[in-house]
Amino acid sequence: MLKKTALVIMMxxxxxxxxxxxxxxxxxxxxxxxxxxxxSDVPPMIINDRTLAPVRVISxxxxxxxxxxxxxxxxxxxxxxxxxILRIDDRKALVNGQEIFLDVPAKIVNDRTMVPLRFxxxxxxxxxxxxxxxxxxxxxxxxAIIVDFSYEMIEGKPSVVIKGDSPMExxxxxxxxDNRLAIDVTGHLATLKNGIYIYDSFLNKAVxxxxxSDPPITRVVLDLQSMVSYHTYQSSDKTSVILTFDNILxxxxxxxxxxxxxxxxxxxxPATMNYFFLSNPDRLVLDIxxxxxxxxxxPEVPKNDFVKDIRLGQFAENTVRAVFDLKGxxxxxVFQDDNVFSVIFSEVNTVEDVQVISADxxxxxxxxxxxxxGYELKTDKxxxxxxIVIPGVAIGTNLLDQDVISVKDNIIxxxxxxxxxxxxxxxxxxxxxxxxxxxxxxLSSPPAALIRLAIHSSPLKNKxxxxxxxxxxSEPGAIIDNVQEKDLNLDIGLKLKKLLEANGxxxxxxRDDDTxxxxxxxxxxxxxxxxxxxxxxxxNSAGSGASGTETxxxxxxxxxxxxxxIQNAMTKxxxxxxxxxxxxxxxxxxxxxxxxxxxVEVGFMSNKSDLALLMTDxxxxxxxxxxxxxxxxxxxxxxx
Numbered sequence: 235m236l237k238k239t240a241l242v243i244m245m246x247x248x249x250x251x252x253x254x255x256x257x258x259x260x261x262x263x264x265x266x267x268x269x270x271x272x273x274s275d276v277p278p279m280i281i282n283d284r285t286l287a288p289v290r291v292i293s294x295x296x297x298x299x300x301x302x303x304x305x306x307x308x309x310x311x312x313x314x315x316x317x318x319i320l321r322i323d324d325r326k327a328l329v330n331g332q333e334i335f336l337d338v339p340a341k342i343v344n345d346r347t348m349v350p351l352r353f354x355x356x357x358x359x360x361x362x363x364x365x366x367x368x369x370x371x372x373x374x375x376x377x378a379i380i381v382d383f384s385y386e387m388i389e390g391k392p393s394v395v396i397k398g399d400s401p402m403e404x405x406x407x408x409x410x411x412d413n414r415l416a417i418d419v420t421g422h423l424a425t426l427k428n429g430i431y432i433y434d435s436f437l438n439k440a441v442x443x444x445x446x447s448d449p450p451i452t453r454v455v456l457d458l459q460s461m462v463s464y465h466t467y468q469s470s471d472k473t474s475v476i477l478t479f480d481n482i483l484x485x486x487x488x489x490x491x492x493x494x495x496x497x498x499x500x501x502x503x504p505a506t507m508n509y510f511f512l513s514n515p516d517r518l519v520l521d522i523x524x525x526x527x528x529x530x531x532x533p534e535v536p537k538n539d540f541v542k543d544i545r546l547g548q549f550a551e552n553t554v555r556a557v558f559d560l561k562g563x564x565x566x567x568v569f570q571d572d573n574v575f576s577v578i579f580s581e582v583n584t585v586e587d588v589q590v591i592s593a594d595x596x597x598x599x600x601x602x603x604x605x606x607x608g609y610e611l612k613t614d615k616x617x618x619x620x621x622i623v624i625p626g627v628a629i630g631t632n633l634l635d636q637d638v639i640s641v642k643d644n645i646i647x648x649x650x651x652x653x654x655x656x657x658x659x660x661x662x663x664x665x666x667x668x669x670x671x672x673x674x675x676x677l678s679s680p681p682a683a684l685i686r687l688a689i690h691s692s693p694l695k696n697k698x699x700x701x702x703x704x705x706x707x708s709e710p711g712a713i714i715d716n717v718q719e720k721d722l723n724l725d726i727g728l729k730l731k732k733l734l735e736a737n738g739x740x741x742x743x744x745r746d747d748d749t750x751x752x753x754x755x756x757x758x759x760x761x762x763x764x765x766x767x768x769x770x771x772x773x774n775s776a777g778s779g780a781s782g783t784e785t786x787x788x789x790x791x792x793x794x795x796x797x798x799x800i801q802n803a804m805t806k807x808x809x810x811x812x813x814x815x816x817x818x819x820x821x822x823x824x825x826x827x828x829x830x831x832x833x834v835e836v837g838f839m840s841n842k843s844d845l846a847l848l849m850t851d852x853x854x855x856x857x858x859x860x861x862x863x864x865x866x867x868x869x870x871x872x873x874x
Contacts, residue, residue: 262278263278263279263371264370265287265291265292265371267292267296267374272291275288276346278351282338284338284351285350285351287351287354289320289354290347292349292354296375298318303776305778306321307321308322316424317330320340321339321340322339322347323341324339337350359422360373360374377421377422377450379400379421379422380396380419380421380422382395383430383442383454385430385437386825388476391479392503393479395474395475396474396475397473398473398475402419402420402468403420404418413459416454416455416456417477418445418451420450421451422452428441430758435462436459436464442455461484461528462502464478464480465478480525481501481524483501483546483554484501488533494580494681495578497533497541498574499556499577500573500575503573504572505525505573507521507570507575508523515560516559518557518566518568518577519557520558520577525553525554527546527547527554532545532546539564540560540561540579542560544556560579564581567608567626567681569608569625571680576608580606581605583603584603584604585662586604586632587633588633588636589602590639590641590649595691595692596645596691597689599687601687602683603624603682604630607627609681610622611623618667618871621663621666622663622666623661624661624662626661627662633651639651645672645691649666650663670693671693672689672869673690673693673738674688675688676688694865695738695739697739698739698741698763698765698766698767699742699767700742700743700744700768701727701734702770702823703720703771704833705772706720706748707720709750711723712774712839712840714839714840715845717845719839722839722854723771726854726861728743729855729858730769733862734862744756744759744760757825761829766830767831768823768831769831770824770833770834772833773837774835774837776838776840778841780841781810781811781843782838783801783812783813784814784816784835786818786821786835787815787816787824787831788821794817795830795868799872800832800861803863804861808853808857810837810847
């Protein structure tokens, strides 16, 4: 007993004799980010001369999100341009799929995930230094980080968006002789891509590169189409630079015939119009909203019996006005076909006959008129109806007593003829009431003396559908028990292709073998071929308890409807848990595609039950049939 007491006393004496500078060496390590001290409930620690710090504290202060997978004991740190994966006690890290070996692996300390601080900070675009005297880690990330640049619709207008994680300044330089524009933005370029390729009426391509590092300057060079109009501005928080293309009136064409006079006004993008009549003197006024007047020469009006002169002007900031000075009391028709606005001046024409010619897989509707007439085709999926609107015409004597033309075949139920008076004139509306909404194509273009329309029995007929099996090549996606997601996705995609082609669709496969294709190239392919629909096929991975099917979409009304149709059909055919549709803004293939698009996550490979099903050919066939039915339902207007 005496020996134990003496031992305790000696230990106390030794502890009390430790000099003060020895205690000072145990001062906790501090972290400063951009001169601001960062507090943490678990202080950083040094292992093998490397500083480890709590992952969530550092990542979130550098603008990244953190996700923990308890089953696989790994942490994911994500920004819009980078994904970092660290597994506990594993010196191998993944940065955007590339392997990097660490001096010290991630550790669990006091229920906190500790990661190598210098590796994490520098990977997230910061400079990391160590002050040994102050025992302080100094992290400096000067300037903004450009996390994305994209081409998207903003308030109905095509726009290039350069997005940063903090406020940015910018300047613009025009190179008019080359139709180029350079936008210099203060910030580091940290995106996975350096170019977007569009080739529409406004933009050919945009290429980005960092041209200075101190201060950081990123230059985005836009290769424009000729004579485009644009304006630039910043988001309210100044974290985005936005260049929006203005819709311009780019062309006016005049065709003068003996019995009619046709004027076509073309804008670079679809717009809305309004027209009205003024008297004393007689004038027809056409206003095109959301449009700008380009440097067009005044149109020369040839000799005719209908129009004296045509005057163009910028009536309001976003409205182009065309004024037609008339020669007398004449008939006129105004109609729109996408981005072309046509005005026909003529004597009064009549619709003389409506015929339906049945073929093997289609009905051909022929509408005969006494002369060339303008018309507009409108669709109503919900009411299973196509409507042909013909302004300013009379009904011929052959049709006066036929308000309803009964067809009663497997495509068309009946055709109705209705005279409708609007604020400007009388319109003839020819409504084609279908048994179910389906695909169609116009076989004539306005104006025409014979309007021809083909209505197919299959809603897939001649539709161009892009099938995108996710991942591929060096990007395997999720890997569980040696099963690679890319292989499952491809097999489902090929099965879907067979179903679609067997029912009349044209199919473009983003990949039909084990090939890597970048996300932006996938979207660019679909845009370039002007596809009708885009469907991307993936499988999920998370904790072992997660299960089921979900469909992701970019926030756009039509894309949301398409996603809902896919999700509803998949749930019925596949039978997994219904996780619903999920809005996601950061998915390139659904954001950058111009047509309705969706990304279906079939099941969770990390769930043993889901994976066992996915590994069977029978189940993958059911998946393909579910996606197929969702596409058919969307095209037919059946979302529920």
